[in-house]
Amino acid sequence: MIKAALVERGRGFVTEVVKETEAEEGPAHVLDRIASIVRMVADEVPDRLISGVGIGAPGAINWERTSVIYPPNLPGWGIVDLRTALRERLENQIPIFVENDANLAALGSAHYGVGRPYSAFIMITLGTGVGGAIIYNNKIFRGTTGGAGEIGHMTIDFEGPVDRYGIAGAIEAYLGQRFLSRYARYKLLTRHDSSVHQKASADLVDLTPLMLYEAALEGDEASLEIMAWAGHKLGVVLGSAINLLDIRKVIVGGGLSAAGDMIFSSARKTVRDYVMPDLRDDVEIIRETIGNEAGMLGAAHLVFEYLDEHAASIG
Amino acid sequence: MIKAALVERGRGFVTEVVKETEAEEGPAHVLDRIASIVRMVADEVPDRLISGVGIGAPGAINWERTSVIYPPNLPGWGIVDLRTALRERLENQIPIFVENDANLAALGSAHYGVGRPYSAFIMITLGTGVGGAIIYNNKIFRGTTGGAGEIGHMTIDFEGPVDRYGIAGAIEAYLGQRFLSRYARYKLLTRHDSSVHQKASADLVDLTPLMLYEAALEGDEASLEIMAWAGHKLGVVLGSAINLLDIRKVIVGGGLSAAGDMIFSSARKTVRDYVMPDLRDDVEIIRETIGNEAGMLGAAHLVFEYLDEHAASIG
Numbered sequence: 247m248i249k250a251a252l253v254e255r256g257r258g259f260v261t262e263v264v265k266e267t268e269a270e271e272g273p274a275h276v277l278d279r280i281a282s283i284v285r286m287v288a289d290e291v292p293d294r295l296i297s298g299v300g301i302g303a304p305g306a307i308n309w310e311r312t313s314v315i316y317p318p319n320l321p322g323w324g325i326v327d328l329r330t331a332l333r334e335r336l337e338n339q340i341p342i343f344v345e346n347d348a349n350l351a352a353l354g355s356a357h358y359g360v361g362r363p364y365s366a367f368i369m370i371t372l373g374t375g376v377g378g379a380i381i382y383n384n385k386i387f388r389g390t391t392g393g394a395g396e397i398g399h400m401t402i403d404f405e406g407p408v409d410r411y412g413i414a415g416a417i418e419a420y421l422g423q424r425f426l427s428r429y430a431r432y433k434l435l436t437r438h439d440s441s442v443h444q445k446a447s448a449d450l451v452d453l454t455p456l457m458l459y460e461a462a463l464e465g466d467e468a469s470l471e472i473m474a475w476a477g478h479k480l481g482v483v484l485g486s487a488i489n490l491l492d493i494r495k496v497i498v499g500g501g502l503s504a505a506g507d508m509i510f511s512s513a514r515k516t517v518r519d520y521v522m523p524d525l526r527d528d529v530e531i532i533r534e535t536i537g538n539e540a541g542m543l544g545a546a547h548l549v550f551e552y553l554d555e556h557a558a559s560i561g
Numbered sequence: 562m563i564k565a566a567l568v569e570r571g572r573g574f575v576t577e578v579v580k581e582t583e584a585e586e587g588p589a590h591v592l593d594r595i596a597s598i599v600r601m602v603a604d605e606v607p608d609r610l611i612s613g614v615g616i617g618a619p620g621a622i623n624w625e626r627t628s629v630i631y632p633p634n635l636p637g638w639g640i641v642d643l644r645t646a647l648r649e650r651l652e653n654q655i656p657i658f659v660e661n662d663a664n665l666a667a668l669g670s671a672h673y674g675v676g677r678p679y680s681a682f683i684m685i686t687l688g689t690g691v692g693g694a695i696i697y698n699n700k701i702f703r704g705t706t707g708g709a710g711e712i713g714h715m716t717i718d719f720e721g722p723v724d725r726y727g728i729a730g731a732i733e734a735y736l737g738q739r740f741l742s743r744y745a746r747y748k749l750l751t752r753h754d755s756s757v758h759q760k761a762s763a764d765l766v767d768l769t770p771l772m773l774y775e776a777a778l779e780g781d782e783a784s785l786e787i788m789a790w791a792g793h794k795l796g797v798v799l800g801s802a803i804n805l806l807d808i809r810k811v812i813v814g815g816g817l818s819a820a821g822d823m824i825f826s827s828a829r830k831t832v833r834d835y836v837m838p839d840l841r842d843d844v845e846i847i848r849e850t851i852g853n854e855a856g857m858l859g860a861a862h863l864v865f866e867y868l869d870e871h872a873a874s875i876g
Contacts, residue, residue, distance in 0.1 A: 306839040315839070366705050380805070389807025391682050391840075399837040400801040401717045403730075404794075411801070411837050415718075479719075485728070486715040487805055490695075492704025522714040522726050524621040524630070532754075 249275075250283040250536075252290050253546035258358065259539065261290050269320055276320070277328075281335035298341035298552060300545030301328055302350040309392045311343045311548075343548045347541050348377030348395060349386045351534075354544030355497050356381045359536040367495040369534075370397050370480070372502035375410070376418040380491065385551075396435055398422070402482040420479040421502065427453050430472050440468035459505050472507055474487055477512030484513065485520020486529065492525055500535035563591075565598040566854075567605050568861035573673065575852065576605045584635050591635070592643075596650035612868060613656035615860030616643055617665040624707045626658045626863075650717065658863045662856050663692030664701045664710060666849075670812050671696045674851040682810040683802055683847075685712050685795070687817035690725070691733040695806065699868075713737070717797040735794040736817065742768050745787050755783035766861030772818050789821055792827030799828065800835020807840055814849035821848055 248267050252260040265283050269276060280301075288294040306315040312329040329342040345353075352369035355361035361369070365384050371377035378397030380387035387394050398418040399411060406415025409422065419425050426494055431450045434440045441464055442450065445457040451512075462469040484496050500508065510531050534540060563582050567575040571636065580598050584591055586607050595616075603609040621630040627644040629635075644657040660668075667684035670676035676684070680699050686692035693712030695702035713733040714726060721730025724737065734740050746765045749755045756779055757765065760772040777784040799811050825846050833841055850853060 378805075384667050390809060391807055393840050394805065394807035396804040396807075396837055396840070399804045401835055402716060403796060404717045404797040404835070413835055413837065482716060482719040487799060489711040489714045490693075490805060491804055492706055492709035492711075494705060502606065519720070520716055520728055524713055525711070541665065 248280055248283055249542065250287045251346045251539075251542045251546075252287045253543060255550055258543065261287055262542075263287055273320075275377075277326075277331045277335065280367075281332055284336060285333070294338065294383075298343070298549030299332065300350070301332075301342070301344045302347040302541045303328075303344055304347050307344050307392050309388070311345055311392070311492075312342060313335050319505050337474055341549055341552050343545075343552065345386070345545065345548055346392070346395075349379045349388075350542075350544030350548070351377070351499055351540040352379035352381050352427040352497070352544065353386055353547050354536065354540030354542070355499065355534050355546075356384060357547050358543040359540050360392055360532050361495075361496070361497050361534070364495045367497050368397065368484070368491065368493050369395075369497045369499065370484070372421050372480075372498065372500035374423045376416075376421050376428075378502070380493065383492065396507075397483060397487055400486060402479060402484050402486070417479060417483040419445040421476055423455055423501070426458075426472075426476060426502070429475075430455075430458055430469075433472055434468055437468040441466045442469060450474045455502050455505075459502075459508070462505070462508050470508060473508035474512040475553040476502070477514075480509060480531075481516025482520050484517045488517070488521045488525055488529060493524065494527075494529045496529075496531045497534050498531060499537070499540060503533050521551050529542055563595060563598055564857065565602045565854075566857045567602045567611070568863075570865055573858065576602055578602055583634075588635075588638055588641060592646045592650065593635025595643075596647055599647070599651060602846065611655065613658070613864030614647065615665070615863040616647075616657070616659045617662040617856050617860050618643075618659055619662050622659050622661050622707050623779075624703070626660055626707070628648070629659060656864055656867050657714065658860075658867065659702070660863055661694075661707070661710075664694045665701075665857075665859030665863070666692070666814055666855040666870060667694035667696050667710075667812070668701055668862050669851065669855035670814065670849050671699060671859075672862045673826065673845050673858040674812070674849050674855050675811075676812050676849070679810045681808045682812050683712065683806065683808050684710075684812045685799070685801070687736050687795075687813065688815035689738045691736050692815070695808065700794075701799060712798060712802055715798050715801060717801070719796060732794060732798040736791055738770055738816070741770055741773075741791060741817070744790075745770075745784075746772055747781055748787055752783040756781045757784060770817050770820075774817075774823070777820070777823050782819035786857065788823035789827040791817070791820075792824040792829075793831045795824060796828040797835050800832045803832070803836050803840055803844060809840065809842075809844045811844075811846045812829075812849050813846060814852070814855060818848050 248265045251262040288296045303314045305317045313327045315325050328344045366382045369379040376398030379395040399413050399416045401415040403415030407419040409416035409419040431453045441461045446453045458469045563580045566577040603611045618629045620632045628642045630640050643659045681697045684694040691713030694710040714728050714731045716730040718730030722734040724731035724734040746768045756776045761768045773784045
C-alpha cells in the first residue's frame with residue numbers, strides 16, 4: 247500500500263489517500279503511482295502550492311535522503327533515486343526527502359506524539375518486524391551512513407533463536423509478530439485452560455498476537471504469562487541500548503504496544519537489572535498512541551525541518 | 562595513582578609525573594595532591610602559562626564536566642566539584658574539564674591515535690573492567706547526562722554470568738580481567754597439556770590474561786582457544802552496538818588488546834553474524850597502540866577543543 251497525507255503545519259492531517267502499490271508491475275509503474283498520489287493530495291491545496299514531500303520507506307536510505315537501497319518489500323528495485331524520479335514526474339523542484347519508516351515514526355513522535363517533552367529518546371516499534379530509531383537533540387541520530395537505530399537486530403542471547411537475517415537472539419526473533427506467534431503457539435498447545443484455544447483454529451496454527459492480547463484482557467493466565475515473557479525480553483534489550491546511549495526515555499509503538507502494561511510492567515522491572523547503576527534513574531518506557539500517523543507526521547516534519555534550516559540560513 | 566602530563570599542541574607529551582593517590586587520607590588531601598602535581602607539571606612552562614587542565618576520572622561525570630559523581634575507586638567521595646576545588650588551590654581561572662577516562666581514551670585515539678582517519682568510531686577498552694566510548698563527528702557522544710558508551714555492560718546473554726553490577730551476560734563478565742582469568746582457570750585446570758601450568762602457581766590460582774597471552778604466543782592450543790572464545794564474545798557485543806549506532810569502525814584498547822589477532826580474528830568473523838546485512842560492509846576492528854597515553858592526550862585535547870571553540874566564538 248502507498249499512503250499519502252496532506253499535513254498542514256500546526257494543524258496536522260488534512261487529507262489522507264491510500265492506493266495499492268502494484269509492486270508486481272515494476273519500479274516505473276510504482277513511481278508513477280507515487281507521483282499520482284502526491285498530485286491527488288496536492289489538489290487539496292490552492293494552486294497545488296505544497297512546500298515539499300517527505301517519503302517513508304522500509305530498509306536502508308542513503309545519507310542524502312534521496313534514494314531507497316534494496317527496499318525489502320519491493321524486490322528487484324536495487325538502488326532507486328526517488329527524489330529525481332518524483333521530480334521528473336511532478337515537474338517541480340520542491341524539496342523531496344526519503345527516510346527510513348522507523349526513523350520517521352520516531353520523528354513524528356518527537357514533534358507530534360508522546361515524545362514531545364523529550365529532546366532524546368529511543369523508539370522501538372513492535373510490529374511484523376521490530377524497528378527502532380534514536381532521537382537525539384530533537385533529530386534523528388543517523389550514524390555514519392543513515393542506518394542507525396536497528397535495535398530490533400541487537401542480540402540478547404548469542405545462542406538464541408534467529409531472526410529473519412539469521413542473527414541469533416535478536417530481539418526481533420522474540421517479539422516480531424511471526425516469532426511471538428510461534429512461541430505462543432508452542433507454549434499454549436499444551437495449555438488447554440487457555441482461552442486462546444477458543445479464538446484460534448485447531449492446533450493454534452493461526453494464532454496471532456491480537457488473540458493473545460484479547461485473551462489476556464479477559465484474564466487468561468497463559469496469555470498474560472506470554473506477554474510478561476515478551477516484556478522481559480524487551481527490558482533486556484532496552485537495558486543494553488540505554489547503557490550504550492545514555493538515553494533513558496523509551497517510546498514503544500507498533501501493534502503489540504497496544505498490550506500496554508501487560509508487556510511494559512515486566513519490561514520496566516527487567517530493564518533495571520540490565521542498566522548499570524549510574525544510568526538507572528529516570529528510565530521510562532512509554533507507549534506511543536498516535537499509531538500509524540506518527541510516520542506520516544514525521545515525513546512532513548522532515549520537510550518543515552529543512553524549510554526552517556533553509557530560512558535560517560537565508561535570514 | 563595520579564598521573565599528570567604536560568602536553569604541547571602539535572608536539573604531544575613533554576613531561577609526565579606520577580604520584581601515589583593516598584586516597585585513604587580523604588578527599589581534601591587527594592585534591593591537594595592533584596593541585597600539587599598540576600603545579601609540578603606547570604613548572605616546566607615559562608611563567609607557568611598553561612592554557613588549561615583536562616582531568617580523566619573513572620565513573621560518572623556531570624554534564625558540565627566539572628564534577629566526579631561517586632567515583633568507584635575513591636570510596637566516600639560522593640559528588641565532588643573538581644573544577645572549583647582545583648581553581649581554589651591553583652588560584653587561577655584557567656579552563657578545567659573533567660571527563661570519564663574511557664571517553665578521554667577515545668578522544669585521544671581520535672586525534673592522536675589510530676582513530677585519526679575516522680570521524681566516528683566505537684572504542685572498547687579491555688582492562689580490569691571493560692570500558693567504552695563513542696566518537697561521533699570527531700567528538701565524544703555523551704548521551705543525555707554524559708554517561709554514554711558503556712558497552713562493557715551491554716548484555717550478550719540475558720542468563721549469562723553477572724558482571725560487578727550484577728548485569729547478566731554483560732560483556733565485562735566475559736572479558737574483564739578477573740572474569741576472563743576465572744574462566745580460563747576452570748577451562749585449563751583439566752588441560753594438563755597447557756603451558757599455562759608452567760607459568761601459574763598450583764591450581765592456577767594466580768592465572769592472568771598475560772600468562773594466557775604468553776602461552777598463546779608459544780603456540781599453546783588451549784590458550785589460543787580461550788583467546789578465540791574471548792574474541793567471539795567481543796564480536797557479539799560489537800554486532801549489537803553497530804546495529805544500534807551504524808558506526809562500523811571499532812577501536813580496541815586496554816591490556817588485553819595486546820593479544821591482537823588472537824582475539825580479533827574471531828571477533829571479526831563473529832561480528833558479521835550479529836550485524837544486519839545493510840550494515841555489514843566496512844566493519845573494521847582495529848587495535849589502538851598508543852596505550853595509556855591516549856587518555857592523557859584526550860584530556861589535553863578537551864582543553865584544546867574548548868579553546869578552539871572559544872576562539873571561534875570571539876572571532
